Amino acid sequence: MEVQKRSSSFSKREGVTLSLFxxxxxxxxxxxxxxxxxxxxxxxYATSPPLPTPDSTTNMSITYRLGxxxxxxxDESRVRPMRIxxxxxTYVDWTQSSGxxxxxxxxxxxxxxxxxxxxxxxxxxxxxxxxxxxxxxxMDISEQHLFSCGGGSCSSGWYISAALNYxxxxxxxxxACFPYQAKDSTTLPCSNTCSDWQSRAFKVRxxxxxxxxxxxxxxxxxxxxxxxxxxxxxxxxxxxxxxxRYTWGVLEGGHCIAIVGYDSVQQxxxxxxxxxxxxxxxxxxRIAFGQCEIEQSVASLExxxxxxxxxxxxxxxxxISADGVTKTNGATGAYRSGARVRVIANPPSGYVFVNWxxxxxxxxxxxxxxxxxxxxxxxxxxxxxxxxxxITITSSPTGSxxxxxxxxxxxxxxxxxxxxxxxxxxxxxxxxSGGTGVQYVWLSWSDGGAQSHTISVPAAATTYTANFxxxxxxxxxxxxxEGGTLSVTTGWRDEGTEVAVTATPNSGYSFYYWSLxxxxxxxxxxYSVLMNAPHSLTALFRGSSSLSFGLSPGSIVLGxxxxxxxTLTPTQPTPGIPAGTVxxxxxxxxxxxxxxxxxxxxxxxxxxxxxxxxxxxxxxxIKATWSGDQNYxxxxxxxxxxxxTGAFPPRxxxxxxxxxxxxxxSSVAFDVLVTNPGSPLSTTLxxxxxxxxxxxxxxxxxxxxxxxxxxxxxxxxxxxxxINAGQYEILVCLVPPKPTAIAQTQITVT
Numbered sequence: 072m073e074v075q076k077r078s079s080s081f082s083k084r085e086g087v088t089l090s091l092f093x094x095x096x097x098x099x100x101x102x103x104x105x106x107x108x109x110x111x112x113x114x115x116y117a118t119s120p121p122l123p124t125p126d127s128t129t130n131m132s133i134t135y136r137l138g139x140x141x142x143x144x145x146d147e148s149r150v151r152p153m154r155i156x157x158x159x160x161t162y163v164d165w166t167q168s169s170g171x172x173x174x175x176x177x178x179x180x181x182x183x184x185x186x187x188x189x190x191x192x193x194x195x196x197x198x199x200x201x202x203x204x205x206x207x208x209x210m211d212i213s214e215q216h217l218f219s220c221g222g223g224s225c226s227s228g229w230y231i232s233a234a235l236n237y238x239x240x241x242x243x244x245x246x247a248c249f250p251y252q253a254k255d256s257t258t259l260p261c262s263n264t265c266s267d268w269q270s271r272a273f274k275v276r277x278x279x280x281x282x283x284x285x286x287x288x289x290x291x292x293x294x295x296x297x298x299x300x301x302x303x304x305x306x307x308x309x310x311x312x313x314x315x316r317y318t319w320g321v322l323e324g325g326h327c328i329a330i331v332g333y334d335s336v337q338q339x340x341x342x343x344x345x346x347x348x349x350x351x352x353x354x355x356x357r358i359a360f361g362q363c364e365i366e367q368s369v370a371s372l373e374x375x376x377x378x379x380x381x382x383x384x385x386x387x388x389x390x391i392s393a394d395g396v397t398k399t400n401g402a403t404g405a406y407r408s409g410a411r412v413r414v415i416a417n418p419p420s421g422y423v424f425v426n427w428x429x430x431x432x433x434x435x436x437x438x439x440x441x442x443x444x445x446x447x448x449x450x451x452x453x454x455x456x457x458x459x460x461x462i463t464i465t466s467s468p469t470g471s472x473x474x475x476x477x478x479x480x481x482x483x484x485x486x487x488x489x490x491x492x493x494x495x496x497x498x499x500x501x502x503x504s505g506g507t508g509v510q511y512v513w514l515s516w517s518d519g520g521a522q523s524h525t526i527s528v529p530a531a532a533t534t535y536t537a538n539f540x541x542x543x544x545x546x547x548x549x550x551x552x553e554g555g556t557l558s559v560t561t562g563w564r565d566e567g568t569e570v571a572v573t574a575t576p577n578s579g580y581s582f583y584y585w586s587l588x589x590x591x592x593x594x595x596x597x598y599s600v601l602m603n604a605p606h607s608l609t610a611l612f613r614g615s616s617s618l619s620f621g622l623s624p625g626s627i628v629l630g631x632x633x634x635x636x637x638t639l640t641p642t643q644p645t646p647g648i649p650a651g652t653v654x655x656x657x658x659x660x661x662x663x664x665x666x667x668x669x670x671x672x673x674x675x676x677x678x679x680x681x682x683x684x685x686x687x688x689x690x691x692x693i694k695a696t697w698s699g700d701q702n703y704x705x706x707x708x709x710x711x712x713x714x715x716t717g718a719f720p721p722r723x724x725x726x727x728x729x730x731x732x733x734x735x736x737s738s739v740a741f742d743v744l745v746t747n748p749g750s751p752l753s754t755t756l757x758x759x760x761x762x763x764x765x766x767x768x769x770x771x772x773x774x775x776x777x778x779x780x781x782x783x784x785x786x787x788x789x790x791x792x793x794i795n796a797g798q799y800e801i802l803v804c805l806v807p808p809k810p811t812a813i814a815q816t817q818i819t820v821t
Contacts, residue, residue: 136308136346138184138228139300139325144280144368151282152290152371159289164332164341165197165296166355171206173197174296174331177354178214179347181253183225187300188218189345190327191234192243194296195372197331199273201295202376203405212273213264216249220261225254231298231327231370235278242272242375273407278372285360288340289333291371298372299330299342301358301365310351314339315358330369331355340365375408377446379432382453388419389456406446416440416454425455425488438485459488463534464497472503473511474537483537489528498523499537508546508605510563511539541566545600546607554580554612564602573597574610579642581704583611613704614643618654620695620708628717632682632808635669637695639677641703648677652697653767656681658713659692667802668813670759670767684808685715686722698765723747725814727803732819736792739818743784743803747776755806758786762799762820771806796820 165173175196180189196210221237223229237243248265265271278298281291291297305320314337332341338360348354358365381398383389391398392415398404406412414434416424424440431450436442444452465484466473473483475498489495499522501513513522517536520526526535542563549555558573574582574596584594586609592598600606620637627633635656639648656669671681685691691713699705729741743756753775760768768788776782786803799820805812 136180136182136184136186137303137324137326138180138186138223138225139190139327139368140187140228140230141300141325141368142230142232148280149282150279150371151284151287152294154286154290159286159293159335161335162333163289163292165201165292166331166341173200173206174329174343175200175210177343177348178251178345180214180345181251183218183253183255184228185214185218185223185225185253185255186327186345187229187231187234188214188221188223190300190329191231191238191298191372192217193329193343193345194298194331195238195273195275195374197329198295198372199374199376199407202374203378205405208405211246212243213246213249213251214243215251215254215259216261216264216268217243219249219254219256219259220264223255224257228325231300231368235275235298235370235372238273238275238372239278240274242269242274244268244271244273270409270411272409274375274409276373276375276408278370281369281371283366283369285333285335285366288330288366288369289335291369292330292333294371296329296331296343298327298370299340299365300325300327300368301363302326303363310356312352313357315356316362330365377406377408377410377431377449379404379406379446379449380451382451384428384453384455388422389454390417391415391452391454392417408447410446412444412446414442414444414452416456418454418456422456422458423461423486423488425457428453428455457488460491460528460530461532462487462489462495462528463532465534466499466537466539468511468539468541472500473539474499484534491528491530493528494525495528496523496525497535497537499539501539502542503539505541508544510542510544512542514538514540543602543605545570545602546605547572547609548607549574549610549612551612553577554614555582555610557610566602568602570600570602571597572600572608572610574612576612580612580614583613583701583704585610611701613699613702614641616641616648616697616699616703616706618695618697618706618708620693620711622693622711622713625712626714626716627685629685629688629715630717632684633713634680635671635683635693635695636678636680637708639673639679639697639706641677643703646702648673648703650674652677652700654679655696655698655761656683657694657696658685660687660689662692665694666815667761667800669804669808670761670769670802682807684812685713686813688715688717690714723749723752723805723809723812725803725805725812727801727814727816729801729816729818731817732821733790734821735790735794735796737790739788739790741786741788741801741803741816743786743814745774745776745782745784747778747780747782749778751778752776754809756784757804757806759802760788760799761802763795763797766794766799790820794820 178189180186192212192214196212199210200206200208217234217237221234248268248271249263252259281287303323303326304317305323306318329343330340331343339357342356342358344351344354344356381391381402383400386400393404394412418424427434427437429452431448432444432446432452434442434444463484463486464474464476464481469483471482474481477496499513502510505511515538542565545564546561547557547559549557555574555576559570564570576582582596585592585598588607600608617640618637623634639652639654641648650673652673654671654673655667657665657667659665669681669683671679673679692710693713694710695708697706724746726744727741730739733739755771756774758770770786774782774784797820799818801816801818803814
């Protein structure tokens with residue numbers, strides 16, 4: 072938010088100028104009998120200056136408290152300000168000019184050679200206050216942004232011209248946008264600035280190098296503080312007060328400061344430093360004319376601050392609120408260039424706002440009583456009020472595109488000031504887009520008029536409302552396109568209605584499920600959509616499939632293997648059954664209870680084949696099943712018979728144990744005990760999890776169990792967070808399979 076300068080018939084800056092002229096007259100009259108003594112005690116050094124301490128004047132400390140890089144300044148590029156006719160005042164100090172301190176608080180650059188950023192910002196902040204004629208304007212501009220974004224270096228410093236050029240071309244935002252951290256772009260890049268910094272940046276409108284004579288600099292100081300620089304010797308680090316003159320020590324480097332005043336009687340400059348308020352004279356110091364080349368690199372600047380005058384029409388009524396500050400006719404305000412200011416027109420009783428008129432600023436909506444303006448230069452803003460009847464044209468809902476008035480589109484609600492009896496054409500547009508998948512359809516006017524009709528303005532404030540109903544787009548589709556048909560088509564539906572949709576599969580297909588806005592909403596072929604938003608409803612169909620199964624031979628002795636094979640065939644030619652599709656084989660010894668005993672995968676063309684060692688003697692019923700995928704429904708084969716005879720040989724036994732339940736997203740361990748009564752065993756132990764929704768998980772590990780021994784192994788199942796809750800089957804077996812070498816358990820996933 073911008074803070075406006077105070078307005079008065081006699082500004083503070085005018086007061087500053089008048090005070091200077093009066094001071095000149097007084098001095099010329101009483102100079103011989105009265106001279107104000109501005110001297111302060113100069114620190115007394117011992118005969119031998121104290122040695123630097125590690126925390127004060129070590130090379131590292133000195134280097135990183137400075138940072139000005141000298142640059143060659145051609146004489147022709149220096150400006151020599153015009154002298155005032157009555158001569159220069161003998162004393163100027165912007166910390167106490169006309170009873171105000173125009174300077175901002177003293178900062179601390181810490182252990183970084185960023186003095187150029189602090190010196191330029193110190194003068195810049197004061198110039199903004201002075202140009203705005205407002206010493207109370209809260210001003211704290213980011214030195215870190217200027218330093219990191221402008222190219223300064225903590226270790227090697229920076230140039231004054233580079234800093235001023237960056238402030239002119241880009242500006243710097245407030246301190247909160249990029250707080251100071253005593254780092255440069257190598258460790259704290261410019262990208263750390265807040266994202267909206269450009270809309271918060273203050274800029275320099277122009278700057279110039281000043282001539283090197285004290286009188287040139289004194290003349291320039293009449294307009295405000297200057298950016299300056301000087302060479303620092305060791306003794307300066309011990310300064311505590313008084314008028315500094317070089318006494319002892321070596322050259323430590325260059326330092327940039329803000330020159331805020333002078334005393335031409337005692338021949339010194341008043342400067343604002345950036346080493347904290349506890350240093351020197353409350354953060355300031357005085358330095359004698361001609362010392363340390365302080366007059367050689369001085370620059371003046373003008374802030375990009377614009378003054379705005381507010382008017383009302385008629386001039387004797389109403390007011391304007393600018394960012395919460397009330398402005399009557401003729402009042403002024405000061406703003407940074409590009410500032411966004413909220414303005415509200417406040418008409419008096421019996422008047423209404425008509426429109427804004429402006430020069431030097433742009434108003435977002437000239438017909439809106441509450442709007443924003445952008446300040447780009449000096450100018451004015453006027454609010455027009457009239458005492459006529461107020462007619463409001465609106466719509467339900469409000470917004471742009473709903474209504475035209477006298478052939479012009481408006482954004483509702485909009486208030487017009489019309490004379491009684493004048494006629495105006497109102498028209499409701501229909502339909503009106505409300506964004507993707509949303510539209511509005513006209514229903515009625517509040518006065519009962521036709522969609523387009525003419526009104527005669529009554530002798531009272533009146534509102535005319537165009538009423539609309541809201542509609543949403545329902546987009547329906549089938550996948551695949553040849554899979555089936557739907558009972559409704561794509562189109563607009565009134566808000567709040569329910570649309571019943573039925574899916575009918577074509578020959579060779581079956582209905583799979585509905586997808587509403589990408590979410591599965593059920594497998595019933597009939598579904599109702601509540602039109603509370605734009606919706607996309609897709610009916611997914613699947614082709615049918617068949618699964619063959621056979622075994623060879625049909626009769627074996629216990630311990631022998633049998634080959635189980637078949638083919639998974641889709642009804643539709645494309646897409647085919649992908650290689651690796653899972654087929655489950657089950658057996659039954661009593662004709663009712665079925666046990667899944669082998670999971671196999673198809674190869675090319677949907678063919679599968681697996682060898683199996685039946686674990687028991689008896690008559691088996693065996694079948695194959697497939698759960699289906701997104702393209703085809705599942706299938707089951709016919710049942711084949713197998714007879715197993717003979718006696719039980721030594722059998723490898725498996726036992727699996729694990730917890731009864733676990734939570735989704737957890738980790739669960741299963742222990743497998745392998746008993747090997749026969750010869751040494753080296754094989755693959757297979758682990759498999761199956762569950763709701765066609766979930767499958769496989770794992771395996773190579774194992775070795777010596778003859779007549781037992782081996783203990785463990786599988787870890789990382790339970791996915793996204794699987795369905797329910798009962799899951801756990802199976803372990805050996806690959807290649809061995810008789811009886813199979814075990815199962817269950818676990819409940821919550």
